[in-house]
Amino acid sequence: MTELLKRFALLSTVFCLLVACSFEEKDIRIVEDFNFDWSFKLGNHPEATKLEFQGSDWRKLSLPHDWSIEGEFSEEHPTKPEGGALPAGIGWYRKTFTIPEAWVNKLVSIEFDGVYRNSEVWINGHYLGKRPNGYISFAYDLTDYLNFGEQTNVIAVKVDNSLQPNSRWYTGSGIYRNVRLVASEELHVAHWGTYITTPKITEKKALVNYEVTIQNDSRLIKKFKLETKVYDANDREVGKATTLEKLYPNKSLVKASDIEVLNPKLWSLEDPYMYRIVTRIYEDSELVDNYSTPLGIRYFNFDAEKGFSLNGVPTKILGVCLHHDNGALGAVANKYAIERKLSILKDMGVNAIRTAHNPPSFELLELCDQMGFIVQDEAFDVWKKKKVKFDYSIDWDKWHKKDLEDLIKRDRNHPSVMMWSIGNEIREQFDKTGITITKELVDIVKSLDATRPVTCALTENEPDKNFIYQSGVLDLLGFNYKHEAYEDFPVRFKGEKILASESMSALATRGHYSMPSDSIQRWPPAHNMPFDGNDDFTVSAFDQVSAYWGSTHEETWKTIKKLDFIAGLFVWTGFDYLGEPIPYPYPARSSYFGIVDLAGFPKDVYYMYQSEWTNKPVLHLFPHWNWEEGQEVDIWAYYNNADEVELFLNGESLGAKSKQDDDLHLCWQVNFQPGTLKAVSRKNGEVVLEKEIHTAGEASKIELVPNKEQVKRDHYDLVYVTVNILDSEGHFVPKADSLIHFEVEGGGKIVGVDNGYQANLSSFKAKEIKAFNGKCLIIIQSNGKPENIVLKATSANGLQAGEIQINVD
Numbered sequence: 175m176t177e178l179l180k181r182f183a184l185l186s187t188v189f190c191l192l193v194a195c196s197f198e199e200k201d202i203r204i205v206e207d208f209n210f211d212w213s214f215k216l217g218n219h220p221e222a223t224k225l226e227f228q229g230s231d232w233r234k235l236s237l238p239h240d241w242s243i244e245g246e247f248s249e250e251h252p253t254k255p256e257g258g259a260l261p262a263g264i265g266w267y268r269k270t271f272t273i274p275e276a277w278v279n280k281l282v283s284i285e286f287d288g289v290y291r292n293s294e295v296w297i298n299g300h301y302l303g304k305r306p307n308g309y310i311s312f313a314y315d316l317t318d319y320l321n322f323g324e325q326t327n328v329i330a331v332k333v334d335n336s337l338q339p340n341s342r343w344y345t346g347s348g349i350y351r352n353v354r355l356v357a358s359e360e361l362h363v364a365h366w367g368t369y370i371t372t373p374k375i376t377e378k379k380a381l382v383n384y385e386v387t388i389q390n391d392s393r394l395i396k397k398f399k400l401e402t403k404v405y406d407a408n409d410r411e412v413g414k415a416t417t418l419e420k421l422y423p424n425k426s427l428v429k430a431s432d433i434e435v436l437n438p439k440l441w442s443l444e445d446p447y448m449y450r451i452v453t454r455i456y457e458d459s460e461l462v463d464n465y466s467t468p469l470g471i472r473y474f475n476f477d478a479e480k481g482f483s484l485n486g487v488p489t490k491i492l493g494v495c496l497h498h499d500n501g502a503l504g505a506v507a508n509k510y511a512i513e514r515k516l517s518i519l520k521d522m523g524v525n526a527i528r529t530a531h532n533p534p535s536f537e538l539l540e541l542c543d544q545m546g547f548i549v550q551d552e553a554f555d556v557w558k559k560k561k562v563k564f565d566y567s568i569d570w571d572k573w574h575k576k577d578l579e580d581l582i583k584r585d586r587n588h589p590s591v592m593m594w595s596i597g598n599e600i601r602e603q604f605d606k607t608g609i610t611i612t613k614e615l616v617d618i619v620k621s622l623d624a625t626r627p628v629t630c631a632l633t634e635n636e637p638d639k640n641f642i643y644q645s646g647v648l649d650l651l652g653f654n655y656k657h658e659a660y661e662d663f664p665v666r667f668k669g670e671k672i673l674a675s676e677s678m679s680a681l682a683t684r685g686h687y688s689m690p691s692d693s694i695q696r697w698p699p700a701h702n703m704p705f706d707g708n709d710d711f712t713v714s715a716f717d718q719v720s721a722y723w724g725s726t727h728e729e730t731w732k733t734i735k736k737l738d739f740i741a742g743l744f745v746w747t748g749f750d751y752l753g754e755p756i757p758y759p760y761p762a763r764s765s766y767f768g769i770v771d772l773a774g775f776p777k778d779v780y781y782m783y784q785s786e787w788t789n790k791p792v793l794h795l796f797p798h799w800n801w802e803e804g805q806e807v808d809i810w811a812y813y814n815n816a817d818e819v820e821l822f823l824n825g826e827s828l829g830a831k832s833k834q835d836d837d838l839h840l841c842w843q844v845n846f847q848p849g850t851l852k853a854v855s856r857k858n859g860e861v862v863l864e865k866e867i868h869t870a871g872e873a874s875k876i877e878l879v880p881n882k883e884q885v886k887r888d889h890y891d892l893v894y895v896t897v898n899i900l901d902s903e904g905h906f907v908p909k910a911d912s913l914i915h916f917e918v919e920g921g922g923k924i925v926g927v928d929n930g931y932q933a934n935l936s937s938f939k940a941k942e943i944k945a946f947n948g949k950c951l952i953i954i955q956s957n958g959k960p961e962n963i964v965l966k967a968t969s970a971n972g973l974q975a976g977e978i979q980i981n982v983d
């Protein structure tokens with residue numbers, strides 16, 4: 175080839191590449207983040223629905239937003255400490271926006287992922303509707319009421335959370351989940367319009383059944399090509415189906431196709447491999463809609479004798495129940511907050527989440543798909559019979575069918591979702607109405623998804639007294655608590671598949687310890703087991719206290735781990751949550767049930783689970799080593815992957831021990847002398863791990879430990895910074911309670927502070943907080959500025975300040 179020809183060849187390759195790039199498909203469906211530029215005002219403001227309303231004194235904010243978490247704690251709030259002792263009431267949101275001329279022929283809708291509760295929505299003064307359920311996702315069609323071009327539009331949303339109490343836990347108030355604006359062509363995929371199942375999976379191929387609902391909202395008959403493609407995680411096309419269709423005006427069509435994926439890579443807990451399916455609609459070869467649905471290829475089975483298996487591998491469900499709040503952020507559904515929560519749990523060995531007791535956020539499910547968790551997706555805490563005065567029972571008759579249908583339609587494509595729960599501890603289990611309602615709900619679920627078992631979390635374990643069980647239509651029986659009875663279940667519930675849907679309800683405050691550590695206590699005192707309580711509203715973190723209906727962590731886990739027919743368990747709860755501060759009255763205002771505290775700091779029992787539920791080497795030694803001279807102190811160690819643990823005090827051996835029988839921890843009683851406590855775990859004589867705890871001196875400096883090095887400049891990303899109080903030697907000071915003041919500069923802003931103390935009444939939104947048992951937390955969010963974040967932490971009582979920089983992308 176001559177030089178000229180070579181050049182020409184090169185140029186034409188570059189040209190082709192450029193052309194290929196310029197032809198790269200653009201999304202024709204427009205999905206806009208609609209969270210920014212809202213205004214908000216507490217109280218009732220019906221005048222705000224009008225286009226001409228000014229509202230100049232309204233506060234500007236971004237969604238998602240929870241106004242309850244911004245309030246002050248008070249026993250007087252009608253939410254009561256059970257609901258978090260924070261204000262509720264009524265609030266209005268308003269947003270003025272324009273729509274480009276180019277959208278004149280498009281369909282425009284607004285999607286709300288969750289509004290707590292009783293939301294009512296107006297567009298340009300037109301009433302769109304009401305949605306009482308505070309956890310359900312919904313959408314409204316705005317098309318007929320919009321102004322285009324420079325003329326503005328106004329969306330107004332009334333949120334009414336004033337009827338109290340309406341929940342047994344903290345709910346938050348407001349538009350606390352994401353909002354989107356969606357614009358599509360008149361011929362389009364319907365809202366939640368796809369349903370994917372994988373009816374046959376072998377090593378060689380997976381049969382993917384794909385159902386899509388297409389809607390023709392135009393006045394014309396539409397002829398079109400429907401193309402469905404499956405892409406792997408590297409965006410390579412691995413399957414395809416194409417058909418030609420015809421659709422009359424204002425009609426919809428459900429089209430099912432089978433697509434084969436060869437050598438499928440399965441979705442598993444260790445490697446949650448995701449494909450995606452894209453539907454494209456072409457009219458005369460012009461793309462008019464594209465719609466993407468995630469796909470995970472996996473199969474699972476519940477067995478009455480062998481429990482649960484995933485992709486043929488026997489797998490115990492090692493789950494935790496989670497409420498929806500994100501601690502200091504309140505109900506705000508921020509994906510980075512949820513991701514942190516799930517990472518902490520994943521590290522502990524958790525493989526399943528029960529969304530107690532309501533539809534979760536979209537982000538939680540998306541993250542469970544991506545991170546590899548099994549989800550029990552739960553619909554209700556009550557049916558017709560109430561638990562608290564104004565709970566969902568008042569909306570039951572009118573809304574339960576629609577709410578349940580919408581939950582299933584929204585969530586049925588998530589590979590992580592493997593069970594539908596139609597309720598938690600439902601009152602109707604005790605009377606015959608339980609039979610009728612269970613049948614109705616199971617029918618609703620099955621009509622929309624027959625690939626997952628339907629379960630319900632029951633408390634009554636006498637078959638003839640439990641009418642939900644007697645309906646005979648549950649695929650999987652969930653039982654809450656009463657683990658002593660489990661052994662008998664294969665006889666009592668012959669042939670049934672069984673799961674411990676809720677267990678333990680053990681209580682603890684991070685960093686607080688009462689001796690002797692083996693005095694098991696129940697709240698309220700039951701079966702001669704006292705509950706002594708502490709004046710400072712703390713509960714010992716030696717796993718020794720629980721609600722009387724539950725048990726300590728060790729008690730129930732010892733039972734469940736031995737029973738193969740039990741598919742697994744969900745511990746109540748993974749994290750502390752706002753509200754339900756059993757065992758104390760106000761000022762206690764958040765729960766004690768978490769394995770991790772409200773700020774995200776693990777309590778000691780976290781490591782018991784880690785030693786049992788993971789294969790990573792664990793050696794956790796506690797409590798701290800700051801006691802009265804001569805005091806007898808119990809020292810516990812959780813460990814695994816070792817034959818023995820030897821304990822040393824100031825270099826002197828206090829003996830080696832190993833767990834006997836079904837022990838889950840070791841214990842030594844030692845008379846306190848200041849110095850260093852050291853544990854060494856060994857296997858076959860080789861050291862596996864060493865741990866040291868030092869007697870700390872006076873608090874002397876502030877250590878800042880961020881959970882990430884880099885923050886995205888997207889207005890959403892969060893960095894959680896742990897504050898540790900150290901002495902002059904750098905040892906953690908276990909009782910430090912210094913007041914820490916924060917200053918943040920650059921690309922971030924403070925969105926929450928916490929210390930995990932269940933009776934702390936200072937604001938989550940303050941710029942300062944007292945350390946509790948040596949620790950506190952600050953949460954910083956990207957403010958969109960392209961500057962690194964600088965965090966300074968100071969304390970008035972002479973501590974050496976802490977300062978860190980966090981990079982912003």
Ligand code: GAL
Nearest residue numbers: 598599654676679721746754
């Ligand atoms: C259960 C209930 C949970 C929570 C828990 C506290 O009975 O299902 O929602 O209240 O008790 O122990």
